[in-house]
Amino acid sequence: MKTFLICALAALAVLSNGCDRDNVKVYHVAKEDSAAPPPDQIAAPEQMPTTQMQPSQQPQLQFTLPDGWQEIAPSQMRVASFTVTNANGQTADVGVIPLPATGREIQLVNMWREQMKLPALTNETAVETVSAGNDPAKLFDIASEQPLIDGKFRARILVAELTRGATSWFFKMTGEDSFVTAQKENFLQFLKSVLFVENIPAQISGTGLGSQNFLVPKTNTLVIGGAHSNSSxxxxxxxxxxxxxxxxxxxxxxxxxxxxxxxxxxxxxxxxxxxxxxxxxxxxxxxxxxxxxxxxxxxxxxxxxxxxxxxxxxxxxxxxxxxxxxxxxxxxxxxxxxxxxxxxxxxxxxxxxxxxxxxxxxxxxxxxxxxxxxxxxxx
Incomplete structure (x- = not known):
């Protein structure tokens, strides 16, 4: 893929992991709290829970990967990463990241808009509602007006955000405008396949689901700030x-x-x-x-x-x-x-x-x- 540096943190940007219908992959995520902590107890969206539970206690993220999506090694902050390439050499990056829900997720979206040299959203009236499994999700479609990729191609980001309990999930695809546009339907089908399942055993046999894989996501923790009263x-x-x-x-x-x-x-x-x-x-x-x-x-x-x-x-x-x-x-x-x-x-x-x-x-x-x-x- 042509170089396209959109960071936030790092980078922060992502979409989930899986495979075909005959080989569904299940990913291991930190168990969600029953209620989100108050805003003054969260340092920033990058902060993740640090307590790890046993695999048998954790909810699983299960989904099906569209044709042509290839799994790659996940980077920091990602549960999983994928790349999509067509015959012309166009490539898109996809991944998924869970972050503590703050009620201010629009600020992260506006950070991506800023990096695309677009004005911030002041409200979410133009945001499309889509399905992520059994949950409604907000879809943000962010297209640059300038050629940001190698100075030749416009860029596009698709971001779907849904909140479950204390966790906000961000599903993201980034690449050249024309290629991401062509992949949008696959992206939406991927979202529809997402399923959060509680307490799936680490090994499942005789279910027809094929091999089961578990992954504890990497975490990013901001170290101090208003959230940490014992640090200054x-x-x-x-x-x-x-x-x-x-x-x-x-x-x-x-x-x-x-x-x-x-x-x-x-x-x-x-x-x-x-x-x-x-x-x-x-x-x-x-x-x-x-x-x-x-x-x-x-x-x-x-x-x-x-x-x-x-x-x-x-x-x-x-x-x-x-x-x-x-x-x-x-x-x-x-x-x-x-x-x-x-x-x-x-x-x-x-x-x-x-x-x-x-x-x-x-x-x-x-x-x-x-x-x-x-x-x-x-x-």
Missing amino acids: ANSIWTIPSGWQQLPPPEFLVAKFSIAGADGASAQVNVSSLAGDGGGFLANVNRWRGQLGLPPFAEADLLPYENGIDVIGSPYGIVDFVGTDSKTGKPSRLVGAIVPQNGHTWFYKLMGDGQIVAQQKDAFIKFIQSANYANARNAP
């Missing part, structure tokens, strides 16, 4: 003078604002994901996109990968100047990616160029001050 930014970092700590919104661990003269400002965002969080290149290109800059190729990263290690990371500090894609104002971004204890931490200082220049040293010292042992990590 002050216990993890030494916060520089003049930084105002703000309540972290969705997908962030911590957030700070720095005020300058004449209303100028800059912000510091911190997030954390399990594993590599989508990788160095993808996240650097996500930042470059926020400044309206073209994506880097692997070779462009060499100066940063071979940079001086000042932040406890194999990567150097990235420093870009461009135009803020949201405000249209000149902006500078300084970023750092720090792997720690099975998680990857993302630090970003962005805003008015003069403020960023003045705060760069303080930003680096802030990163260096991190005491990750005080962070509330998933086991």
Whole structure:
């Protein structure tokens, strides 16, 4: 598939796993709570329950895979991943991810819309209702107006979201506009085949279902934030003078604002994901996109990968100047990616160029001050 960097977290984007009618695959997911926790007890949508139950106690996700959909190894955050390819070499990526239900799932959809250079949805009146097995689901059909894939092809994302108990399930297909459009009916048929079944034994024989496979999904846990009353930014970092700590919104661990003269400002965002969080290149290109800059190729990263290690990371500090894609104002971004204890931490200082220049040293010292042992990590 032609390179199409749409991350959120990482990356976050996905669709479920299965096979043909004669060989239905069953995937193992964390048991849903009977009721969703209150919003102030959820750090962000990436946070997953960390308590694992025995396979015989867990509900199963069962479904049938359309013809031409091939299973591939799942990446971080995915229960499973698939690729779909046609004779012309067009490829689409599909997968599924469960996230704690927050009632704010539209924010994740708007993040994808932003990456497609589209305005945010203010309501869901235009959203189509489809069936995901026995459950109703919301279908978001997001098509770019610009050629975002290799600068030649428009992109399209199909996202179906359904909430069951304390869990929101996101089913996602991404690829070239024309190919995803052609695969839409298969996508909808896949959704109709989805079945959540409680307490299926790990081995089933004589049922006609064929081989049964179980998979415990990988989890992504944001480490601190408003949800964790026993953790605070002050216990993890030494916060520089003049930084105002703000309540972290969705997908962030911590957030700070720095005020300058004449209303100028800059912000510091911190997030954390399990594993590599989508990788160095993808996240650097996500930042470059926020400044309206073209994506880097692997070779462009060499100066940063071979940079001086000042932040406890194999990567150097990235420093870009461009135009803020949201405000249209000149902006500078300084970023750092720090792997720690099975998680990857993302630090970003962005805003008015003069403020960023003045705060760069303080930003680096802030990163260096991190005491990750005080962070509330998933086991």
